Amino acid sequence: MDSTLYIEVHILQSVPPSSINRDDSGAPKQAVYGGTPRARVSSQAWKRATRIHFANSVPSTDRATRTKQIGVLLADRLAQPTNEGGSGLTSDQARRLASSLLEPLGITKSPKREGESAYLLFFGKRQLDALVALLGSRPSELAALPDKDLKEEVCKLPVAAALSTGHPAEVALFGRMVADLRALNVDAAVQVAHALSTHAVRTEFDYYTAVDDENVEDSGVGMIGTVDFNSSTLYRYAVLGVHQLNHNLSSADATSETAVQFVDSFTRSMPAGRQNSFAHRTLPHLVLITVRTDQPVNLVSAFEEPVTGHDGLAAKSATRLACELTAIAATWGSRPHRTMATYALKADKLADAVGPSLPFPALLESLGDLVGQWLADGTLPTDGTRRADAS
Structure with missing residues (x-):
């Protein structure tokens, strides 16, 4: 039996003009990666959004x-x-x-x-x-x-x-640190990366006016201002250590159910910064699950050289991600035991690297079966396994 099992979630998601995670100046958070400025959403922001989505799926007494x-x-x-x-x-x-x-x-x-x-x-x-x-x-x-x-x-x-x-499952997933009493510490089963745009991004400014409905003597403008925003195609990554989650929960059934619900919540959640102003909630272009027993592998290096183009960036980003998954497998011998994916993109090399697209509910069902079997007897299903070794 492999003593560790990692479920990795790789997501490509386009977000329209928005300001979902701001810095101390009120501008959307950014980071320089590969020498170019990228849109960034902090891991804390997406973990909280995930936790809120997750909590809504469990009884209030278990929250x-x-x-x-x-x-x-x-x-x-x-x-x-x-x-x-x-x-x-x-x-x-x-x-x-x-x-x-x-x-x-x-x-x-x-x-x-x-x-x-x-x-x-x-x-x-x-x-x-x-x-x-x-x-x-x-x-x-x-x-x-x-x-x-x-x-x-x-x-x-x-x-x-x-x-x-x-x-509760939330503590088992995200952990707890108490500086005053180490006995209360809980090692997190989940790690979440900062989401980064796959391409260079610049901040734009929205000049707005607010109308005073009762002002009939002049233009009616009661307030003017500006709001910083950007738009981006984000690469999001999280990894769940099933072995750690099982240790924290001490129940195989609870572990399997929690693992599936975490993937669902991480996929569907969205930080709500300025949600009323931008209505930026979208669903991903691609959800890729990789299952490993050795160590987690963040595939953000696929975008160290920023994706460019004027006819859409999502499909090109998916091709980059597929190529990176294949290259890492060939170079390092680090092949996931299984890949599963949900996508509606037509991108070069994607299907060869990650397999055919599954409806998202079917992906979650397959993931639950896989985790359940590993917890039961320490083995992983091989039927339908795709290894990232496409030529």
Whole structure:
């Protein structure tokens, strides 16, 4: 059995005039790659968009939240009536007990806001339930104890363990780092690259006016301004370590389901910066899945020399990507165990390198079968396997 399994997602996607991810000056983010300026969308922006899309597909009780307000949420839960799953404490009792319960974690408190941590903590709703469950039938009893006795009693409870197990899929995918207590750290199963345009990009400016509907004495212009934007064909890349995801979730069924849902969410998601101004949501030209057991391979080097042309860039970018996949296989012997792709492009060498296009739902179904078989017996399906060795 191969001890590692990587599912890589390579996407080519054209985005019309937009400003989906801005820098501190309000301009669309850029990067210089291959000596030319490229449009860029940060990995953080696309991970958040993916996580929001993913969360919408799972029950609210299985979701995660990233917040500084774990103490506030815990206190609110303890103050709920007992018939609603709370402990029926007063607000003051709930805040005191919540603060004591979290104290063994040693999480640095915010110097500015009472009840908040100094940094964001990523945890699941069910993990918050687990913290409340530690108290059993004793919340009122513990809340009545003096500070010293309360601290001694709370220190006997496995608070860290409650937050170290039962991770929701979002935490299992994207990981968690807690500087104050390494036991709470969760190694991410997913890595996401910054999306880059396959071609050179320049920022443009939209001059706009806003009309005052009630101004009838002059032109009616109530405000004028400019908005920076660009348009691009982006190469997007993410890799999922199925072995790490399975370790984080401790369930083969949950791992297979989460892997498929991640690919779906990463593919369909879109950062929403200035969405109302540009309505820039599109779907990809190409989704390529490569399955590897040795190491991940980002294929962005296909675009180190920028794609050029005046009759569309998506098909040319797809040909570049196919050639790069084939060249890496031939040069380094790094052939994926399997490739699967969804595309509607007519691009040279694409089908030879990645195989025929599958409807996206069929691609996800095949991916789920592949992950499920690997988790069950450590083997990978060979039927329909395409190796990137086209001549």
